[in-house]
Amino acid sequence: MTSPPASTEALAPLPLGVEQLTRGFMAGTLDPVEIIRQCLDRIARQDRSLKCFITVSTERALADATASRARWRSGAPLSACDGVSIAIKDNVDVTGLPCTAGTEAFRYRVPAHDALIAHRLREAGTVLLGKLNMHEAALGATTDNPSYGRCINPLHPGHTPGGSSGGSGAAVAAGFVSMAIGTDTMGSIRIPAAYCGVFGFKPGWRYELNSGIVPLHHGFDSPGPIAGSAQDLAQFARLLLGWPGRLNGDPSAIGRGWTGLRIMRLDEAESIELDPGIRAGLEAVGRTLSEAGASITRSSFPAWQPGGARRAGLLLCEMEGHAWWKATLGDELPGLSAGLASLLRYPLGLSESRLAQARLTIDALRRAAHEIFARTDLLLLPTAPQTSFPHSEPAPANQADLTALANFIGAPALAVPIDCDGTAASIQLIAAPGRDDLLLSLAQAIDDIGQPSPKLPFARRV
Numbered sequence: 001m002t003s004p005p006a007s008t009e010a011l012a013p014l015p016l017g018v019e020q021l022t023r024g025f026m027a028g029t030l031d032p033v034e035i036i037r038q039c040l041d042r043i044a045r046q047d048r049s050l051k052c053f054i055t056v057s058t059e060r061a062l063a064d065a066t067a068s069r070a071r072w073r074s075g076a077p078l079s080a081c082d083g084v085s086i087a088i089k090d091n092v093d094v095t096g097l098p099c100t101a102g103t104e105a106f107r108y109r110v111p112a113h114d115a116l117i118a119h120r121l122r123e124a125g126t127v128l129l130g131k132l133n134m135h136e137a138a139l140g141a142t143t144d145n146p147s148y149g150r151c152i153n154p155l156h157p158g159h160t161p162g163g164s165s166g167g168s169g170a171a172v173a174a175g176f177v178s179m180a181i182g183t184d185t186m187g188s189i190r191i192p193a194a195y196c197g198v199f200g201f202k203p204g205w206r207y208e209l210n211s212g213i214v215p216l217h218h219g220f221d222s223p224g225p226i227a228g229s230a231q232d233l234a235q236f237a238r239l240l241l242g243w244p245g246r247l248n249g250d251p252s253a254i255g256r257g258w259t260g261l262r263i264m265r266l267d268e269a270e271s272i273e274l275d276p277g278i279r280a281g282l283e284a285v286g287r288t289l290s291e292a293g294a295s296i297t298r299s300s301f302p303a304w305q306p307g308g309a310r311r312a313g314l315l316l317c318e319m320e321g322h323a324w325w326k327a328t329l330g331d332e333l334p335g336l337s338a339g340l341a342s343l344l345r346y347p348l349g350l351s352e353s354r355l356a357q358a359r360l361t362i363d364a365l366r367r368a369a370h371e372i373f374a375r376t377d378l379l380l381l382p383t384a385p386q387t388s389f390p391h392s393e394p395a396p397a398n399q400a401d402l403t404a405l406a407n408f409i410g411a412p413a414l415a416v417p418i419d420c421d422g423t424a425a426s427i428q429l430i431a432a433p434g435r436d437d438l439l440l441s442l443a444q445a446i447d448d449i450g451q452p453s454p455k456l457p458f459a460r461r462v
Contacts, residue, residue: 014038032065033065036062043129047176052087054133061129068082069083079239082124085129086177087176089167090133091137091213092214094111107335111212116211121240138214139216141163141400142163144391153195156423158391160391162193163188165188172198173196180226181240184224184407187399187400187404199226200225201233202224203223203412209241210222217317218320220313256445258289258293263378264375265282265297265379266304269402270282277425292445299375306404312357316358322345333345365405366408381402381427381430383426387423410433429446
């Protein structure tokens, strides 16, 4: 599949940072309706070539922005994110809008109810601009979609934005929205964030967060935000998690520094082949955190063999994905591409012992993670071993080797952009399962170490 190059039309940056918008809406110097009109205009001008969106909800967005303007003028916003522009990956149910899961099979599927996270965002007053392109059925990492188009990385024309939440990463990097929702089964939020030079957060696994989302592997899947700063990411993550927002004086929103934090680098993560710039960036971040007061150690995690664990997890995703799509569509999997159907059927020819071994691999990793987190607060490792690559090249097999760890152990993880010789790259921080609060409390400190690519269409958001 070919796609026209991304538009090079230069457009002035929009005010998209949550704090900047909140101040402007409160003071009356910014208008939610005008901001949303500008976002929609940018999408209309540029998304024909980028293909971030499957559905743009223009009328709904303008109506919601008008309601937000009235709330701000009356001094009764619903949250700090009231009136802020968002978009949602198209495997998350939103009442009244198609939810395709990136498939032809679901092209005309319109849910009658919101997913839990869509409901929470609606209740906070956010303005939904539409549903985002994705790798078909969330099983893949390039967002080269046979039904809805090849999504292009706004920073690197002709390159992939990653996947499966490629439309989400690209929409934020293009300056279309303040925040985009993705889903992450083995890295599908953090890899697009890495390739597109933005921030991505995968919450620790929570059963309820997957309500209303087309599944791949229910035990690994997690929805989460992608945004232009860690502070914005933390604001939206609190909404998704059902925590109170900073507008109401939530003390958990107060940032902390690195002093006294135990941070571990894993030999297994750094023994694989890494792009030289990513390795250099990882070293630079380690030095910065040490100088800021963190204790940096190196350790081995013998239970984790990145490639082997990723292969085991992928096999389980294919197996569970096949069961769900077969139950939904029937044996022939009508409406799925031949390539996707082949992937989903792959486990059918394997022995039960092979499948059992994959389960044992993940179970052993979960048990061993408890010992690792007894000795550290955070893990520091690259997000992906490489940077974005052209759509014309095959996807590296090891893209998700480092991100999948957090999914397998149910841990929260945050991708932080670093500059890799002018190319977007990323490191990630992983906290223990149940310690989302620790990562989110570090938002200000994380912004201080993040280095968004100079190619991004916005300056540091405040």
